[in-house]
Amino acid sequence: MIELLPGRLLRLEGLAAAAGALALYFDAGYGWLALVLLALVPDLSALGYLAGPRVGALTYDLAHTYAWPVALGAGGVLAESGTAVQLALIWATHIGVDRLVGYGLKYPTGFKDTHLQRV
Numbered sequence: 001m002i003e004l005l006p007g008r009l010l011r012l013e014g015l016a017a018a019a020g021a022l023a024l025y026f027d028a029g030y031g032w033l034a035l036v037l038l039a040l041v042p043d044l045s046a047l048g049y050l051a052g053p054r055v056g057a058l059t060y061d062l063a064h065t066y067a068w069p070v071a072l073g074a075g076g077v078l079a080e081s082g083t084a085v086q087l088a089l090i091w092a093t094h095i096g097v098d099r100l101v102g103y104g105l106k107y108p109t110g111f112k113d114t115h116l117q118r119v
Contacts, residue, residue, distance in 0.1 A: 007102075010115075014099025017066070021092040030086045038087070042094045049111060057106040064095055064105060 025035065048059025062068075069091035076084025098104075104114030 010104070011100050011102065014096045014101075016096070018093050018096025018100060021089045021096060025086070025089040025093065028082070028085065028089075030082075030089070034086060035090055035093070038090050039094055042091060046111075053110050054108040056111065057108040060111075061105045064098060064103075066092060066095055069095065 042063045045059045045063035046056065049056030069088040072091070073085050073088030076082070076086075076088055102114075107113040107115075
């Protein structure tokens with residue numbers, strides 16, 4: 001049971017991040033259309049796998065770490081840019097949902113090797 005805890009906590013963390021980002025998104029009055037249209041944009045980073053697993057893991061991981069949407073969102077708040085905040089919240093929601101369903105950051109050994117599990 002204890003060996004399952006880190007994976008469950010990471011999934012719970014993903015749920016919390018996605019739910020929090022969505023709550024902020026709708027509280028700010030942003031609409032469904034942009035969310036639906038842009039929700040899967042970070043997955044375009046998987047196209048890096050066309051250049052091999054090493055490049056693919058790098059491009060995927062860069063698009064699926066919370067560092068960028070948090071920086072974008074903070075910058076958006078400071079610059080009073082609603083568009084930046086909206087995009088950051090969509091991006092964070094995407095990452096959170098990915099974590100919730102078990103998709104983690106990739107290792108260069110292959111797409112299915114993640115920090116959460118082998119998918």
